[in-house]
Amino acid sequence: MARAIAVIDAAAASPFAQLSMIPLLTLIAFYAPEGRRATWFALMASLMNLALVAGQLQTKYLNHIFVIQRGEYSELGPLLITAAVLGFILPIGAVLLFGRRA
Numbered sequence: 001m002a003r004a005i006a007v008i009d010a011a012a013a014s015p016f017a018q019l020s021m022i023p024l025l026t027l028i029a030f031y032a033p034e035g036r037r038a039t040w041f042a043l044m045a046s047l048m049n050l051a052l053v054a055g056q057l058q059t060k061y062l063n064h065i066f067v068i069q070r071g072e073y074s075e076l077g078p079l080l081i082t083a084a085v086l087g088f089i090l091p092i093g094a095v096l097l098f099g100r101r102a
Contacts, residue, residue, distance in 0.1 A: 017052055021045065021048045024044075024048070025041055025044060025048070028040055058083075058086065059083075062082060062083060062086075066079035066082070
């Protein structure tokens with residue numbers, strides 16, 4: 001039963017994750033240099049898909065590290081804290097690492 005719920009959840013969430021990228025991709029295409037809009041759109045769509053996959057992998061590995069079983073929630077606090085810290089540090093680190101240098 002749990003596997004069926006996971007499959008249904010993934011099937012339902014996947015299109016919505018893709019649809020959530022449309023507003024940002026529209027802005028990227030609008031502000032992209034003239035004549036390169038399609039290239040910028042495709043590049044940013046690929047990078048956003050990469051970020052979605054990375055988030056799924058992060059979830060998978062965090063769930064392997066912090067095992068939470070029914071009725072035993074001692075690992076839930078550290079899991080939430082680790083997920084929140086990684087959700088803040090990884091994007092900020094990427095911006096600092098790959099951002100423009102004056």
